[in-house]
Amino acid sequence: MRDRNPRQLEPDKPAVLILSDGAVEEELINPILWGLEEEGIPSEFRETVAQNGESISKKAAYQSLLGVGIGINERGSTISLHHRDLLDEKPLFILSGEDRFSEQLRILGTNAARLVKGEPLVFYDQPAGRSKSGSSNPSPQIQLDQLAKIIAAAVIELLPVFPFAGESP
Amino acid sequence: MALIAGVDIGNNSTEVAIAELATDGKPHFLASSLVRTVGIKGTLQNVLGVIEALDLALTSVKLLRKDLSLVLLNEATPVIGDVAMETITETVITESAMIGHNPSTPGGEGLGLGTTIRLAELQDAAPERKWIAIIPGTMDFQEAAAVLNRAGSAGLQVAAGIAQKDDAVLINNRLYSPIPIVDEVVHIDRIPVGMPAAVEVAGPGRSIEKLSNPYDIATLFDLNAEETRSVVPVARALMGTRSAVVIKTPKGDIEERRIAAGKITLIGQHRKEEIPVEEGAEAIMEKVTAVCPLVEIQAEPGTHVGGMFEHVRKVMAELTDQPVGEISVQDILAVDTLKPQQVLGSLAGEYALGNAVGLAAMVKTHKLPMQRLARKLEEEIMVPVAVGGIEAEMAIRGALTTPGTGPPLAILDLGGGSTDASLINEAGEIKSTHLAGAGDMVTLLIDTELGLEDRELAENIKRFPLAKVESLFHMRHENGTVQFFQEPLDPRLFGRVVVMAENGPIPLDIREQPAKIAAVRREAKQKVFIKNGLRALERVAPAGNIRLISFLVMVGGSALDFEIPKMLSDALLDYGVVTGRANVRSQEGPRNAVATGLVLAHAEMERN
Numbered sequence: 001m002r003d004r005n006p007r008q009l010e011p012d013k014p015a016v017l018i019l020s021d022g023a024v025e026e027e028l029i030n031p032i033l034w035g036l037e038e039e040g041i042p043s044e045f046r047e048t049v050a051q052n053g054e055s056i057s058k059k060a061a062y063q064s065l066l067g068v069g070i071g072i073n074e075r076g077s078t079i080s081l082h083h084r085d086l087l088d089e090k091p092l093f094i095l096s097g098e099d100r101f102s103e104q105l106r107i108l109g110t111n112a113a114r115l116v117k118g119e120p121l122v123f124y125d126q127p128a129g130r131s132k133s134g135s136s137n138p139s140p141q142i143q144l145d146q147l148a149k150i151i152a153a154a155v156i157e158l159l160p161v162f163p164f165a166g167e168s169p
Numbered sequence: 170m171a172l173i174a175g176v177d178i179g180n181n182s183t184e185v186a187i188a189e190l191a192t193d194g195k196p197h198f199l200a201s202s203l204v205r206t207v208g209i210k211g212t213l214q215n216v217l218g219v220i221e222a223l224d225l226a227l228t229s230v231k232l233l234r235k236d237l238s239l240v241l242l243n244e245a246t247p248v249i250g251d252v253a254m255e256t257i258t259e260t261v262i263t264e265s266a267m268i269g270h271n272p273s274t275p276g277g278e279g280l281g282l283g284t285t286i287r288l289a290e291l292q293d294a295a296p297e298r299k300w301i302a303i304i305p306g307t308m309d310f311q312e313a314a315a316v317l318n319r320a321g322s323a324g325l326q327v328a329a330g331i332a333q334k335d336d337a338v339l340i341n342n343r344l345y346s347p348i349p350i351v352d353e354v355v356h357i358d359r360i361p362v363g364m365p366a367a368v369e370v371a372g373p374g375r376s377i378e379k380l381s382n383p384y385d386i387a388t389l390f391d392l393n394a395e396e397t398r399s400v401v402p403v404a405r406a407l408m409g410t411r412s413a414v415v416i417k418t419p420k421g422d423i424e425e426r427r428i429a430a431g432k433i434t435l436i437g438q439h440r441k442e443e444i445p446v447e448e449g450a451e452a453i454m455e456k457v458t459a460v461c462p463l464v465e466i467q468a469e470p471g472t473h474v475g476g477m478f479e480h481v482r483k484v485m486a487e488l489t490d491q492p493v494g495e496i497s498v499q500d501i502l503a504v505d506t507l508k509p510q511q512v513l514g515s516l517a518g519e520y521a522l523g524n525a526v527g528l529a530a531m532v533k534t535h536k537l538p539m540q541r542l543a544r545k546l547e548e549e550i551m552v553p554v555a556v557g558g559i560e561a562e563m564a565i566r567g568a569l570t571t572p573g574t575g576p577p578l579a580i581l582d583l584g585g586g587s588t589d590a591s592l593i594n595e596a597g598e599i600k601s602t603h604l605a606g607a608g609d610m611v612t613l614l615i616d617t618e619l620g621l622e623d624r625e626l627a628e629n630i631k632r633f634p635l636a637k638v639e640s641l642f643h644m645r646h647e648n649g650t651v652q653f654f655q656e657p658l659d660p661r662l663f664g665r666v667v668v669m670a671e672n673g674p675i676p677l678d679i680r681e682q683p684a685k686i687a688a689v690r691r692e693a694k695q696k697v698f699i700k701n702g703l704r705a706l707e708r709v710a711p712a713g714n715i716r717l718i719s720f721l722v723m724v725g726g727s728a729l730d731f732e733i734p735k736m737l738s739d740a741l742l743d744y745g746v747v748t749g750r751a752n753v754r755s756q757e758g759p760r761n762a763v764a765t766g767l768v769l770a771h772a773e774m775e776r777n
Contacts, residue, residue, distance in 0.1 A: 038338045115641075119664045
């Protein structure tokens with residue numbers, strides 16, 4: 001039997017929605033549900049049939065009142081975490097092949113909950129604790145597109161006042 | 170008509186001003202530039218940076234090195250500083266006695282009192298007593314819940330749980346009657362069995378009330394007055410946490426220990442004083458004031474401070490080709506700070522705040538070997554190079570080109586290693602001072618108080634404002650403004666406090682809110698920059714009275730900091746001093762003061 005949180009909420013209440021394309025094993029679903037439960041965020045699991053080319057995780061995110069969904073593809077070949085605001089083809093995390101062991105699945109559930117709560121996410125490569133190397137690892141998107149524009153704008157604005165802005169004290 | 174260049178080699182940056190001297194001797198400034206200084210100030214490596222800066226300025230006005238008729242170097246101030254931290258108290262637990270930590274998701278709510286027992290042994294336990302179950306990580310949460318439920322049905326009273334894995338909510342959700350459970354206790358095997366213990370979990374948004382109060386601990390464990398005194402460090406360490414465990418062990422002890430951190434010897438012109446570092450910054454600074462004027466400061470070898478003193482003296486000795494014995498530390502700044510330290514003998518990696526003293530030291534010699542540098546530069550660029558006036562004098566000349574200023578004018582340069590101030594009075598006399606403690610000290614304090622153990626990150630926190638990433642598409646800056654992004658932000662930034670550094674946001678692995686981190690940063694700047702700024706101004710002010718300074722201009726990189734100018738301006742408001750950032754030659758801001766001053770001084774000399 002699927003182990004369900006005894007205090008599970010009714011359907012159509014705010015919850016992270018987990019959709020699977022057809023039936024999948026319990027071993028795949030349960031760790032995800034536990035990850036969510038430990039973080040105190042309600043979840044809802046349903047089976048569905050994917051339309052051609054449809055992103056099932058995106059569909060789950062859309063249908064979730066919390067805007068966060070997890071999609072499990074055919075027989076669990078890939079599992080992805082999606083957010084309503086993200087593009088269809090760009091889920092936040094994708095697990096596939098050998099990534100799908102229990103610990104990784106539970107982290108996926110934890111992260112789905114934390115995405116709802118706005119708390120820092122957990123990464124498998126740096127489980128708990130400190131991430132000293134994380135200091136110089138900014139997102140490529142921010143770095144290239146956004147930041148260049150922001151800095152350029154700031155520099156143009158500041159240039160007449162401080163011609164050499166940006167040096168350390 | 171002659172083309173001359175003023176070059177200022179600083180600790181961090183090398184600056185150039187290029188001017189054309191008209192036939193009447195008036196300088197007409199054409200270009201300026203700034204590059205990072207190569208090597209330690211005063212060494213031959215500097216030449217590379219100087220050439221780069223010269224070329225940068227020259228190409229901007231389509232001129233060549235050979236067009237220059239003279240290059241002027243500053244007589245750089247021969248000052249180096251360094252910083253060190255001495256921890257003076259630590260919390261030691263002998264025989265584990267407490268766990269106070271903040272797992273993100275503890276289970277249940279309330280207070281449970283009982284005797285510790287391993288979950289596996291629960292079935293044989295006595296029914297008339299209350300128990301606290303120790304749940305090892307090897308046991309699945311479903312199994313743990315089942316064991317606890319079975320025990321409950323059999324009439325056993327389990328008051329609370331202590332779990333090793335992050336399972337507290339999962340276990341609690343499966344219990345017939347919920348109990349408070351603290352989880353993520355790493356060293357669960359160190360918990361003594363058969364001992365009286367209390368577990369407290371507070372509701373969301375609240376912190377524990379009983380186990381953070383010594384008298385409640387005394388009530389729970391029936392302690393006498395003497396024993397209550399000894400649990401104070403426990404109660405203090407548990408304040409503000411959401412969950413905690415306290416275990417009473419027969420020989421268990423928690424003590425706050427003072428660590429001997431060595432002595433400092435202050436030798437003044439008239440008297441000599443010795444003071445142990447563990448007495449704290451206030452006591453040290455009091456002695457410094459008492460002994461003033463200082464001649465030399467010595468630190469006990471084998472301590473961090475002793476090591477730091479040795480290091481600065483050695484660097485200076487190498488730089489100036491003098492024996493180490495002839496170089497002495499002339500000023501120190503001590504600052505009290507708190508350092509989160511892992512509790513020795515802890516069960517879940519608990520931290521307690523230890524006291525620490527941050528110390529900055531400064532050495533000064535007569536002259537840096539600038540002539541040697543000038544000759545080398547001359548060889549490289551084939552243009553005559555001269556060493557022009559004293560740095561402080563040149564900086565004042567440059568600063569005076571700021572519109573709206575006039576003597577008595579003071580300049581303040583909050584650098585990396587030292588805080589420098591100079592004053593020019595109506596008669597044109599210049600007085601200057603160099604004090605230990607500046608930017609590097611602020612970085613050290615931030616690093617220590619936030620427990621980062623990462624100087625580079627602390628440096629970034631010092632230099633840039635914070636923000637909190639609130640969704641995949643927006644962040645809230647520390648001043649409350651919200652910034653939206655077209656592309657989703659890196660998931661590693663999500664939900665975190667980030668430093669808005671030059672190369673993009675850097676996530677911080679700290680659970681504190683941005684306001685708390687910003688407060689640590691501002692306090693560090695207050696303790697060092699503002700305190701030292703005032704200390705320096707008092708030394709140069711007429712009759713030691715800051716009120717007699719009419720104008721104060723800030724020069725150098727720190728004047729560009731996003732909050733220091735305001736903090737300094739606030740501090741000087743009461744003194745009636747016009748305080749602001751320099752605007753050298755009406756266009757350079759707080760930069761280029763010395764380079765500009767060199768050119769001006771030379772032009773004046775030519776005219777006469």
